[in-house]
């Protein structure tokens with residue numbers, strides 16, 4: 273089974289998860305940054321990973337996701353928020369929803385990724401420290417705490433979780449293929 277992993281990553285979190293996934297899908301697996309715009313057409317499984325930008329897939333990954341047709345696809349993402357939150361689940365679904373209906377979704381995964389401290393500084397300068405309905409991007413203690421919780425991710429457990437999800441996808445696809453060949 274030939275797999276392709278394509279990741280979009282600004283600060284390395286999504287790349288790290290993509291590399292863990294590629295380990296599981298090896299030996300017949302290629303991995304590329306989205307900037308390389310790899311041709312997906314020769315692969316049995318196309319895996320696309322993105323960093324969450326304002327609740328959805330970042331621009332580069334969005335363009336790649338939308339370009340895929342007639343393929344078996346799995347999607348993963350990293351984001352600052354906890355993966356169990358509604359925001360995280362919506363951010364993953366928004367990426368999946370970009371896929372053309374000619375594709376088949378084989379699986380999905382999302383985990384937390386540390387947030388660049390530079391972003392926090394920019395937000396503090398732009399929005400201050402007092403949160404209100406109109407100013408929900410302000411950097412208050414709650415936001416600082418969220419950043420602290422994200423700062424250790426992706427951790428060993430996240431990578432193990434990602435590997436487990438993709439090991440299952442691989443096993444299911446190989447079983448299916450062998451079944452058809454009999």
Ligand SMILES: Cc1cc2nc3c(=O)[nH]c(=O)nc-3n(C[C@H](O)[C@H](O)[C@H](O)COP(=O)(O)O)c2cc1C
Nearest residue numbers: 281282283284285286323324326327350352353385
């Ligand atoms: C411009 C910008 C927007 C972001 N928007 C969100 C967001 O809407 N929700 C969230 O939970 N994290 C958000 N994040 C945090 C990133 O998704 C998170 O840190 C991710 O793991 C970064 O991945 P990377 O290291 O592969 O670039 C944002 C980060 C940046 C820089």
